[in-house]
Amino acid sequence: DAIIADIDPMLLPTRVDVNYLDPSIDYHNNIQSDMRMTGPQYSNDSVSLSIVESASNMKKLATTLLNKAEMESRSFTFQTSYKYMRVHPGSVTTLTLPNATHVVRVTQANYQLPAGICQFQGVRHQASIYSPTGSGSIPAGYEAPIAGIPGNTIGVIIDGPLLK
Secondary structure (H helix, E strand, C coil), X not given: CEEEEECCXXXXXXXXXXXXXXXXXXXXXXXXXXXXXXXXXXXEEEEEEEEECCHHHHHHHHHHHHHHHHHCCEEEEEEECHHHCCCCCCCEEEEECCCEEEEEEEEEEEEECCCCEEEEEEEECXXXXXXXXXXXXXXXXXXXXXXXXXXXXXXXXXXXCCCC
16 A cells, blocks of 8 residues: 655646757847646746757756646655565656556655565656546445436436526
8 A cells, every 4th residue: 555645736836937048049048938728826936057958958848847846746655575675766666556556756765674664755757547446335346327327317406596
């Protein structure tokens, strides 16, 4: 099992600006940015680089930094046995849970010797793969839905206010 925590989406940046030296304008400062189209975010992140680079590469970097914050907004805490002592911060590992498979980049590791328990903290490295199951409290593992095809169900409101 793993403890999965998401950060508050309000803390994610709505815009990322990359300041760099542009050779096409005589090595003066230029800014490339990328912004989120929707969402409740309000913060702007700025990165200043003292490198000479093309505008297209800096635009790609701004897009990467914007998406990296969202990708790494989910954190994982899990523990394993001594067999995984070779895993260190920076390692990318696959965390297989009963209902999902997560690819995690380890950020912190704690090795409890001589017991051999390894505790890891990491962030999402790739999109997770979920395997939805019908299991719940039913021992058979499947519970039929109330409405066969929810998209074709008609709702009737009786004794309600008039709707436009």
